[in-house]
Amino acid sequence: MSNTDINYKNFISFVHQNFEQGISLEEVEEILHLEEDYNKDSPASLGKSLVINRLIFSGKKISGEDFYYDQQLYTGVNVWIADNQKGKSTIFKIIKFALTGTENIKPDIKPWINEIILEFQIGNSVYTNYINWVNKAKGALYSFGIEKFLKFRENQKLNIFEKEKEFDFSSKNELEEKIQDFFFDHFSFYTLKYTQKNSSKEDFEINTANLSWSTYFKSIYLESNNYEYLFFDKETFGAQGRKIFEMILGLPLTYPINMLSIQRDKVSEDIGKLKLTDKSIKETSANKKEIINKRYAEVSKALEDLNKIGKIHFDEKPLIEEYNKLHTKINDNRKRARIISEEYQIEKEKLNTLEEELRFLEQDHVKVNEEIKRLTKQELNIGLYIDAESFFSNLDIKVCPHCEIEISENKKEQERKDHVCGLCGETPKQQKIDEAELQNKFSRIKDEKNGYSNKIALIQNNINLQKIKAENQRKLLAEVYSKLVSVPSDVTDMNRLKEIENQIETITNERDKQRHLLNKREDLIKEEAVLKFQLGEIAKERVTNNGLTLEKYFLKKEVLNFALKSLERKRISLNKEIISKLEELILKEIQAFGLSSINKIEINDKFDLIFTQNQVNVNFSELTEGEKLRAKLAFYLSLIQLDIEHNLGRHPRFLIFDAPGSEEMIEDHLHGLSEIFKNVNKRFSNKLQIFVGSAIREFSQITDVKKALVKGKNDFVF
Amino acid sequence: MQDSLKEFRNRLRIIIILYTFCERENNHPNGYYGIFRTEIKIQALDFLLRYPDFLSIELIDLMDNDSTINREEIKEIIKSIYENKEPDIRVEEMEKFFFGAYESIDSVIAFLVSIGFIKHDSKKRTDGKTYDKIYYITQDCASKINNHLKDITAVKWYFNRCELIKKYFDKFSGSELKDRQYKYTEYSDISYQKHIKNINEKVKYAFSNRFNLQLA
Numbered sequence: 006m007s008n009t010d011i012n013y014k015n016f017i018s019f020v021h022q023n024f025e026q027g028i029s030l031e032e033v034e035e036i037l038h039l040e041e042d043y044n045k046d047s048p049a050s051l052g053k054s055l056v057i058n059r060l061i062f063s064g065k066k067i068s069g070e071d072f073y074y075d076q077q078l079y080t081g082v083n084v085w086i087a088d089n090q091k092g093k094s095t096i097f098k099i100i101k102f103a104l105t106g107t108e109n110i111k112p113d114i115k116p117w118i119n120e121i122i123l124e125f126q127i128g129n130s131v132y133t134n135y136i137n138w139v140n141k142a143k144g145a146l147y148s149f150g151i152e153k154f155l156k157f158r159e160n161q162k163l164n165i166f167e168k169e170k171e172f173d174f175s176s177k178n179e180l181e182e183k184i185q186d187f188f189f190d191h192f193s194f195y196t197l198k199y200t201q202k203n204s205s206k207e208d209f210e211i212n213t214a215n216l217s218w219s220t221y222f223k224s225i226y227l228e229s230n231n232y233e234y235l236f237f238d239k240e241t242f243g244a245q246g247r248k249i250f251e252m253i254l255g256l257p258l259t260y261p262i263n264m265l266s267i268q269r270d271k272v273s274e275d276i277g278k279l280k281l282t283d284k285s286i287k288e289t290s291a292n293k294k295e296i297i298n299k300r301y302a303e304v305s306k307a308l309e310d311l312n313k314i315g316k317i318h319f320d321e322k323p324l325i326e327e328y329n330k331l332h333t334k335i336n337d338n339r340k341r342a343r344i345i346s347e348e349y350q351i352e353k354e355k356l357n358t359l360e361e362e363l364r365f366l367e368q369d370h371v372k373v374n375e376e377i378k379r380l381t382k383q384e385l386n387i388g389l390y391i392d393a394e395s396f397f398s399n400l401d402i403k404v405c406p407h408c409e410i411e412i413s414e415n416k417k418e419q420e421r422k423d424h425v426c427g428l429c430g431e432t433p434k435q436q437k438i439d440e441a442e443l444q445n446k447f448s449r450i451k452d453e454k455n456g457y458s459n460k461i462a463l464i465q466n467n468i469n470l471q472k473i474k475a476e477n478q479r480k481l482l483a484e485v486y487s488k489l490v491s492v493p494s495d496v497t498d499m500n501r502l503k504e505i506e507n508q509i510e511t512i513t514n515e516r517d518k519q520r521h522l523l524n525k526r527e528d529l530i531k532e533e534a535v536l537k538f539q540l541g542e543i544a545k546e547r548v549t550n551n552g553l554t555l556e557k558y559f560l561k562k563e564v565l566n567f568a569l570k571s572l573e574r575k576r577i578s579l580n581k582e583i584i585s586k587l588e589e590l591i592l593k594e595i596q597a598f599g600l601s602s603i604n605k606i607e608i609n610d611k612f613d614l615i616f617t618q619n620q621v622n623v624n625f626s627e628l629t630e631g632e633k634l635r636a637k638l639a640f641y642l643s644l645i646q647l648d649i650e651h652n653l654g655r656h657p658r659f660l661i662f663d664a665p666g667s668e669e670m671i672e673d674h675l676h677g678l679s680e681i682f683k684n685v686n687k688r689f690s691n692k693l694q695i696f697v698g699s700a701i702r703e704f705s706q707i708t709d710v711k712k713a714l715v716k717g718k719n720d721f722v723f
Numbered sequence: 724m725q726d727s728l729k730e731f732r733n734r735l736r737i738i739i740i741l742y743t744f745c746e747r748e749n750n751h752p753n754g755y756y757g758i759f760r761t762e763i764k765i766q767a768l769d770f771l772l773r774y775p776d777f778l779s780i781e782l783i784d785l786m787d788n789d790s791t792i793n794r795e796e797i798k799e800i801i802k803s804i805y806e807n808k809e810p811d812i813r814v815e816e817m818e819k820f821f822f823g824a825y826e827s828i829d830s831v832i833a834f835l836v837s838i839g840f841i842k843h844d845s846k847k848r849t850d851g852k853t854y855d856k857i858y859y860i861t862q863d864c865a866s867k868i869n870n871h872l873k874d875i876t877a878v879k880w881y882f883n884r885c886e887l888i889k890k891y892f893d894k895f896s897g898s899e900l901k902d903r904q905y906k907y908t909e910y911s912d913i914s915y916q917k918h919i920k921n922i923n924e925k926v927k928y929a930f931s932n933r934f935n936l937q938l939a
Contacts, residue, residue, distance in 0.1 A: 378811040385812055390728050392877040397734060397838070406833035428837070438727050
């Protein structure tokens with residue numbers, strides 16, 4: 006058991022003591038229980054360091070030019086001197102990719118690279134990470150060096166060395182995942198968590214995020230854009246900077262503090278949710294109660310009204326009896342009227358027939374009469390002719406009517422003899438009417454007339470008979486008609502029938518209404534009971550929801566708070582030694598780097614660096630740019646020295662400084678910086694490895710020649 | 724045969740009209756029995772003779788306008804006309820010719836002249852048309868009518884009717900009679916050469932109206 010360890014059981018008891026009244030020991034343990042040991046963290050150094058031995062990467066540039074970069078690397082300070090934008094950062098980013106599986110290589114350069122082979126060692130173990138990057142990132146981490154890798158690859162014997170393969174991967178994600186496990190295992194790192202609250206005010210949902218190997222790698226690879234910060238630009242977010250610090254130093258109780266903090270955040274989230282739910286429940290309940298109360302009042306009122314109405318008795322029986330009687334009466338009446346009407350129609354038809362016959366007879370009478378008239382006239386005229394014609398025919402022609410000269414006896418004689426006219430001397434063509442023929446015709450007319458007279462007498466007789474018949478028929482019809490009109494009118498009865506129908510309909514409607522009301526009454530009684538019950542339930546709900554659950558959460562939160570505070574307090578005491586050693590180292594380095602104005606370094610409980618500069622406490626962000634750079638350098642070198650000198654902390658003793666200090670840096674500071682690196686190279690030559698990339702030519706002096714890759718002006722690194 | 728019968732009746736009617744309506748001439752130098760003036764009057768009187776229905780309405784009209792006329796007599800005359808069915812059997816259809824009932828009587832007059840029953844005289848206008856026809860009835864004619872024709876039963880009706888007409892209408896000139904006839908649309912409205920319609924219904928109505936009695 007390390008001297009920084011705590012006794013878990015004692016801790017649980019200690020916490021429980023504080024909450025004895027409200028919570029059992031078991032419950033406290035349940036709250037504070039973690040999957041892993043509270044003493045997971047140890048600042049004791051593992052004595053391991055990460056050293057990059059050789060980097061090979063190759064591919065084809067956009068210009069079509071093939072490139073093959075192969076560089077041997079050494080412990081101590083390695084430096085790349087080249088102008089800006091000539092590939093220094095790309096080298097570092099390729100290394101980062103090979104070591105973490107995450108990359109931020111410039112998108113235009115990325116497609117150039119076909120493969121990466123990186124040899125590194127941890128302690129005495131040598132590894133080669135081979136990444137084929139033509140398609141997806143594919144490859145494997147072998148537990149031997151590049152030479153061997155290249156040799157076997159050349160001979161296509163790599164597959165023989167399955168046992169010497171740490172792992173293989175077929176994607177960036179897989180590489181990232183597996184290499185994280187690999188380094189976590191080697192350096193006893195693990196994932197610390199932090200919570201992020203959703204930005205929405207009403208949303209209590211929190212997300213838990215993890216600090217990964219690539220996050221911790223930020224304490225190794227100090228990128229050019231991060232010199233403003235001790236770790237990186239988002240270090241305050243989720244206190245990631247602080248967590249990197251805790252992890253690198255292996256500060257005791259980091260794990261339980263981190264886990265319990267997450268627990269506490271989750272409880273807070275639950276409380277928030279519960280409050281919100283409770284609030285909404287309350288509101289819902291209030292609304293619901295209001296609605297139910299309103300409905301309850303309505304239902305009660307309706308029931309009351311119904312009871313008032315009571316049961317009305319409807320008696321339509323007499324009406325129905327009357328209706329039936331009337332109906333029968335009307336039907337009988339109508340039947341009678343129909344029979345008489347039929348009889349009337351028959352008799353009327355008979356009369357019509359008689360009258361028509363009479364009409365025909367009368368027409369015949371007229372026609373025959375006309376004939377008789379015509380014959381009488383003919384008889385009269387012929388009779389007249391027969392009787393009187395001789396009056397003229399017996400007279401002699403005496404005078405010419407034209408000249409009025411008397412006709413001579415000779416001419417008269419000649420006329421008698423020759424039948425020529427005494428006046429004109431012509432023979433008359435017109436025959437005289439034959440007397441016998443005339444007589445014949447006369448008697449024929451007489452006969453004909455007699456025939457017609459008999460006929461007309463007969464017709465007249467028939468007419469008389471027919472008239473009598475018609476008259477009798479008329480009398481009969483009049484009798485039937487009087488019978489017909491004597492059938493009483495059913496208008497009054499019909500009206501009464503309609504009236505009864507309406508009354509019965511009204512009764513039916515009323516009865517339906519009453520039936521409906523009675524049905525409704527039952528429904529209302531049921532509904533009233535349900536509403537009553539619901540109101541009771543709401544009243545109960547309000548009590549339960551408000552109470553226990555939230556209280557339980559609050560208590561849990563309090564337990565966690567108390568435990569955390571206790572652990573943090575404990576850690577301060579446990580950390581005291583390591584922190585003060587670190588403070589000393591930083592101060593020493595910072596002063597060695599020429600920041601003599603800073604005479605005290607303090608690392609507070611939140612692991613912020615507080616610099617006492619000219620008697621004033623300032624934090625890292627308040628330093629000038631040049632100060633920040635040196636303070637940061639001092640901080641990281643101190644972390645490594647802590648391990649080297651005191652066997653404390655777990656930094657892999659590998660640092661990459663990309664473009665520390667710009668061209669605009671004042672001469673003194675620049676000079677100071679190059680001296681620092683020179684100094685570090687000397688002091689820790691084989692105990693650490695530092696890569697420096699810079700455009701500043703002066704930096705080529707900071708290390709041995711073999712460790713410096715110096716490119717000419719405008720030359721590319723690869 | 725019908726034409727011969729009709730022509731006979733025409734001769735009979737005209738001579739009876741001339742005989743009945745002539746002005747007696749006792750001292751005519753030519754010894755004529757009588758004188759009859761104007762053809763129009765012959766035509767007008769013949770019309771009354773041929774249409775007993777028109778005669779009846781004319782009688783009613785006369786009666787209506789002359790209070791001296793014996794209404795009872797008129798009533799009996801008309802009643803008798805209709806009882807004897809005269810409008811049916813005695814009507815001699817006459818065609819209307821331009822201005823009223825007109826049927827040429829020239830051939831009848833010529834015949835009567837040729838047998839020495841009448842002589843006729845006329846004045847001629849400058850355009851050659853005759854006017855103011857005068858008919859002289861001969862003594863021979865009068866004697867033959869008196870001695871023979873009047874004895875024939877069948878002819879008696881003509882003499883009686885002419886006497887009746889003479890009683891009521893002799894006072895009118897031919898033109899006056901013609902004008903009276905024009906009052907009746909059945910007479911005046913008839914188109915050229917159509918037979919004149921009977922006015923029996925008019926007579927029956929007027930009779931019933933005047934005498935409160937229905938005609939047969």
